[in-house]
Amino acid sequence: MFNDDVRKKDVKTPTIVGEVWHNGEFIRWDDARVHVMSHVLHYGSSVFEGIRCYKTKRGPAVFRLREHIQRLLNSAKIYRMEHPWTLDELCDATVHLVARGGLQQCYVRPIMFRSLDEERPAFGVNPFPNPMACYIGAWDWGKYLGDAAIEQGVDVCVSSWNRLTPNSMPAMAKAGANYMNSQLIKMEAITNGYAEGIALDDRGYVSEGSGENIFLIHEGKVITPPLASSILPGITRDSVIEICRALEIPLVESSIQRAALYVADELFFSGTAAEITPIRSVDRIPVGVGSRGPVTERIQKAFFEITSGEREAPGDWLTFVGEHKPAQAENNGHRAPKGDEMKKAASTASASDTRDAIHVTLTE
Numbered sequence: 001m002f003n004d005d006v007r008k009k010d011v012k013t014p015t016i017v018g019e020v021w022h023n024g025e026f027i028r029w030d031d032a033r034v035h036v037m038s039h040v041l042h043y044g045s046s047v048f049e050g051i052r053c054y055k056t057k058r059g060p061a062v063f064r065l066r067e068h069i070q071r072l073l074n075s076a077k078i079y080r081m082e083h084p085w086t087l088d089e090l091c092d093a094t095v096h097l098v099a100r101g102g103l104q105q106c107y108v109r110p111i112m113f114r115s116l117d118e119e120r121p122a123f124g125v126n127p128f129p130n131p132m133a134c135y136i137g138a139w140d141w142g143k144y145l146g147d148a149a150i151e152q153g154v155d156v157c158v159s160s161w162n163r164l165t166p167n168s169m170p171a172m173a174k175a176g177a178n179y180m181n182s183q184l185i186k187m188e189a190i191t192n193g194y195a196e197g198i199a200l201d202d203r204g205y206v207s208e209g210s211g212e213n214i215f216l217i218h219e220g221k222v223i224t225p226p227l228a229s230s231i232l233p234g235i236t237r238d239s240v241i242e243i244c245r246a247l248e249i250p251l252v253e254s255s256i257q258r259a260a261l262y263v264a265d266e267l268f269f270s271g272t273a274a275e276i277t278p279i280r281s282v283d284r285i286p287v288g289v290g291s292r293g294p295v296t297e298r299i300q301k302a303f304f305e306i307t308s309g310e311r312e313a314p315g316d317w318l319t320f321v322g323e324h325k326p327a328q329a330e331n332n333g334h335r336a337p338k339g340d341e342m343k344k345a346a347s348t349a350s351a352s353d354t355r356d357a358i359h360v361t362l363t364e
């Protein structure tokens with residue numbers, strides 16, 4: 001019924017950085033392993049990030065590093081994860097990993113999760129007895145929705161699966177468990193021959209793709225669902241909003257009916273992995289003229305000029321790896337913090353690093 005190759009296809013993974021940052025130290029990729037009875041494997045107790053590092057004339061530059069790490073800390077706070085890692089330490093660790101990996105461009109994956117204390121194992125749902133672990137890995141990742149997608153756009157469907165409801169699983173936390181919902185959306189889409197699925201929220205309004213936020217263009221105005229539509233507060237989404245402001249393109253955050261997708265002039269996805277990917281059809285109905293539209297192209301062009309360092313960003317968006325000054329001098333050696341330090345840091349980390357609202361309003 002469907003081609004098995006399509007189901008097994010992933011984007012090309014040509015190079016993986018041979019080291020992984022773990023709890024303050026760099027270890028070999030091959031040594032980055034967990035026990036099969038770890039809490040995270042059974043109960044989905046992880047939070048993570050996806051960050052891109054772009055090739056620029058000034059060397060590799062990590063895109064919106066602090067905002068990503070801040071969102072990681074916020075996700076951890078929502079799930080009551082007490083941990084010793086600070087914003088500065090994780091930012092420094094990410095930059096050092098990229099520098100040590102020697103890649104000009106890559107995708108960085110920090111992950112924090114509930115692990116297993118092998119001397120005092122705990123197997124219940126209650127996560128509190130399980131120790132926290134933190135790893136950061138990196139690899140060179142191609143275009144998430146395929147090489148041609150950026151120009152030609154993708155064919156998508158509206159999923160029969162709804163996005164998470166706000167009072168069941170908070171979509172604003174980037175938690176591993178949320179991606180079981182994303183997998184249902186993605187598997188249904190690819191099984192039916194689409195590149196991606198768009199999920200509606202529990203009220204029937206447009207929410208987001210399985211791993212992307214969505215933007216609609218109607219009569220020159222850009223519209224995107226608000227946080228209240230159970231979306232992840234995407235950092236690329238925020239970048240698009242800022243780019244629209246800079247380009248003086250009108251933008252509103254508003255609930256979107258499913259039918260509006262079919263009559264939109266243009267649609268595109270935004271996300272770290274997908275970057276800015278035009279959508280050329282929804283449920284086999286062509287969007288606009290059925291190819292990338294002019295407003296999408298303008299925003300996409302500005303986005304790629306910013307990420308490649310050719311155009312000034314609306315904010316301090318690029319961390320140049322070769323020029324980065326570590327914020328935490330005492331942590332440069334990346335030793336693992338110990339006992340009391342962990343506890344002390346945990347209280348300060350959760351109090352100060354998660355205090356600031358991330359780059360978007362949380363009350364939309």
Ligand SMILES: Cc1ncc(COP(=O)(O)O)c(C=O)c1O
Nearest residue numbers: 211212213232234235236271272
């Ligand atoms: C469900 C979901 N929505 C939206 C996004 C886009 O977020 P960002 O632009 O921060 O990568 C992602 C990717 O992280 C995602 O997984």
